[in-house]
Structures are given as C-alpha cells and as structure tokens.
Amino acid sequence: MNHLLSIEELNADLLNEFVSSAVKLKAERGNPSSLPLLGQTWAMIFTKSSTRTRVSFEVGVRELGGSIMFLSSNDIQLGRGEPIKDTARVLGRMVHGCIIRTFAQQDVVDFSKYGNIPTINALTDDEHPCQILADLLTVKEKLGTWEGKKIVFIGDGDNNMSRSWIWAAKHLGFELVIAAPESCHPPIKFMDKVNADNVTLTSDPIVACKDADIINTDVWLSMGQEGQAEKEVLFGAYQVNSELLTHANEDHIVLHCLPAYRDKEITEEVLEKHADTIFQQAENRLHAQKAVLAKIAKV
Ligand code: CP
Ligand code: NVA
Numbered sequence: 001m002n003h004l005l006s007i008e009e010l011n012a013d014l015l016n017e018f019v020s021s022a023v024k025l026k027a028e029r030g031n032p033s034s035l036p037l038l039g040q041t042w043a044m045i046f047t048k049s050s051t052r053t054r055v056s057f058e059v060g061v062r063e064l065g066g067s068i069m070f071l072s073s074n075d076i077q078l079g080r081g082e083p084i085k086d087t088a089r090v091l092g093r094m095v096h097g098c099i100i101r102t103f104a105q106q107d108v109v110d111f112s113k114y115g116n117i118p119t120i121n122a123l124t125d126d127e128h129p130c131q132i133l134a135d136l137l138t139v140k141e142k143l144g145t146w147e148g149k150k151i152v153f154i155g156d157g158d159n160n161m162s163r164s165w166i167w168a169a170k171h172l173g174f175e176l177v178i179a180a181p182e183s184c185h186p187p188i189k190f191m192d193k194v195n196a197d198n199v200t201l202t203s204d205p206i207v208a209c210k211d212a213d214i215i216n217t218d219v220w221l222s223m224g225q226e227g228q229a230e231k232e233v234l235f236g237a238y239q240v241n242s243e244l245l246t247h248a249n250e251d252h253i254v255l256h257c258l259p260a261y262r263d264k265e266i267t268e269e270v271l272e273k274h275a276d277t278i279f280q281q282a283e284n285r286l287h288a289q290k291a292v293l294a295k296i297a298k299v
Contacts, residue, residue: 002112002119003296004129005108005109006127007127010167015133015136017295018136019133019140019291022290023137025290025291026137029287037294038064038065039066040065042066044068044098044099044101045078046073046122047072047078048224051259053122057120057122060286060289060290073102085110086114091115092114095117097296101122104125105121105124120293123160124160125224127167128160130292133289134284134287135284136288137287137288138253139214143213143253146172148174150212151174151175152179152212152214153177154179154216155179155265156184156220157201158185159218161257162218169196170198173198174198177201179203179204179205180238183234186201205244206247209248210248212247212252213249214253214254215240215252217256217266218257219259219260220232220261220264235264240254241270254274255277256281257281
C-alpha cells in the first residue's frame with residue numbers, strides 16, 4: 001500500500017496496524033527507533049484551510065527525518081488552472097510523497113496515479129481518513145477498545161467525517177448510528193455500497209444517544225458550504241449539549257475533530273467538559289499520521 005486515499009480502501013488489519021504503530025510512535029516520541037523519511041522531501045498541496053492537519057504533517061514528516069514544503073494552491077499554477085495530473089507528474093519527479101487537502105476525491109486519486117509517489121488524502125469532500133485514524137487511537141486510549149462500543153455521529157450525516165466513520169464501522173464491526181436530519185442522511189446508493197448491518201441511520205438524536213459510549217460531532221457546514229443558511233437551520237435539534245448526553249452511557253466520551261463552533265454543533269459547556277479527550281484527539285493526528293507516513297514511504 002503506497003497511498004492513503006480513503007478509509008473505504010482500507011481493511012480491519014490495516015486500521016489496526018496504523019493504530020498500533022501510532023501507539024508505538026507516540027510512546028517513543030523524542031527518542032525514535034528509526035527515521036523512515038531520512039533524506040526525503042514531501043509536499044503538501046492544500047486548497048482548503050487547516051490548522052491541525054497542516055501542523056501535524058509538518059511536524060510529523062520532520063520527526064521522521066524528512067523535510068516538507070507547504071504549497072497553497074493559490075501560490076502554485078494549480079490555482080491558475082494547471083491540471084492536477086500535470087502537477088502530479090512534475091512533483092512526482094521531485095518529491096518523495098504528497099499530502100493533499102482539496103474538494104474532489106478524484107483529484108487525490110488522479111494525483112496518486114499520475115505522480116507515482118505515496119499520496120495522502122488530508123481531507124476531501126468525500127473522506128477524512130487521517131482524522132479517523134486519530135479518532136480510533138483516541139477511543140483505544142480512552143476506552144481500551146472500540147469493540148462492543150456504540151458510536152454515534154450527530155450532525156451532517158453526509159459529509160467527509162460521517163462517510164469515513166461509516167467505512168471504519170464497516171471494516172471494524174462496531175455499532176455506528178448516524179443521527180442527522182433526513183435530508184442530510186447519506187444517500188441510499190452510498191449505504192447500499194457500504195452494505196453494513198452495524199450502521200444505522202436515524203433522524204432522532206435522543207434515540208441515537210441512548211446507551212452510547214462515544215458521541216461524535218462535526219461542523220454543520222463543511223468547508224465549501226459556508227453561507228448555506230438554509231442547510232444550517234436543519235440542525236437545531238442535533239446540538240451535542242448536556243441534556244442530550246443524559247441519554248448516553250454514564251462513562252461516555254465526546255469526540256470532535258475540530259474546529260468547533262460553540263453553541264452550534266456543541267455547547268461551550270460540553271466542549272470544555274470533554275476538552276481533555278478532544279484535544280488529545282487533536283494531538284493524536286500527529287501520531288496517527290506518522291504511522292501512515294512510516295508505512296507508505298518508499299525506502
Ligand atoms: N480536524 C482537522 O482536520 O482540522 P484542520 O482543518 O485544522 O486541519
Ligand atoms: N467536515 C469538516 C471537517 C473539518 C476538519 C469540513 O470538511 O469542513
């Protein structure tokens with residue numbers, strides 16, 4: 001495997017391997033047992049904003065012995081219309097790997113094909129695989145395992161986070177409930193393709209949260225959807241607040257991939273109460289992505 005393009009393409013063994021490797025890399029931070037990116041230069045091409053993903057990859061590549069350059073799409077010819085396949089064929093002859101955050105999943109797929117270098121999806125409209133690996137690591141650290149746990153995703157059921165969680169549930173077999181307004185459920189065609197009995201959809205956030213172990217949310221409007229006021233108003237009943245959490249298991253944890261919009265998808269009170277978990281989840285981006293880099297880098 002030389003790319004991380006989606007959770008869809010992974011399997012249980014690979015997911016477990018990434019999480020175990022991240023645990024090891026986290027434990028040996030500052031005293032690495034190997035430098036798999038020594039002598040390598042990686043590029044990041046971002047056409048959307050980022051704090052966590054950008055910083056964790058910049059730090060992670062360096063900690064693995066490599067160097068990294070950040071390329072905002074506005075600063076390279078891609079932003080002026082040069083096709084992704086040409087960009088890929090140029091970078092593929094110069095750098096050792098590329099990390100891409102953009103809109104269309106197809107662009108990341110095309111880059112991997114034409115660049116012929118390890119390629120990582122750092123978020124597209126379809127998936128956010130790096131985030132899911134960090135989330136699984138956080139679940140493992142906080143609850144010991146995801147096996148037998150009930151995980152709820154509340155908010156936009158048809159965004160990159162919900163889709164990646166759905167694929168993770170398909171591979172790993174835990175119970176996943178997506179609670180979203182009907183018009184924000186993943187399409188039937190997508191659910192048919194996933195074909196997972198352990199993933200259910202509901203429009204009732206209270207039913208979803210009943211006996212839940214992990215309550216997970218994300219922004220109501222993803223990057224690129226800013227200003228869609230008619231969509232945002234659908235989510236009033238889907239706020240993660242202390243009242244909703246009374247329906248969850250007593251020792252539940254709350255996850256948020258961040259950035260968080262307080263008093264929209266999550267209340268200030270809940271976010272601060274669960275800040276220890278949520279910022280551990282953010283830190284885990286670094287460790288999980290180092291596991292990916294170490295696995296897919298060409299030696
Ligand atoms: N969660 C996440 O991907 O954060 P950034 O958008 O800040 O990278
Ligand atoms: N669904 C969000 C995730 C942000 C990390 C977005 O795409 O904006």
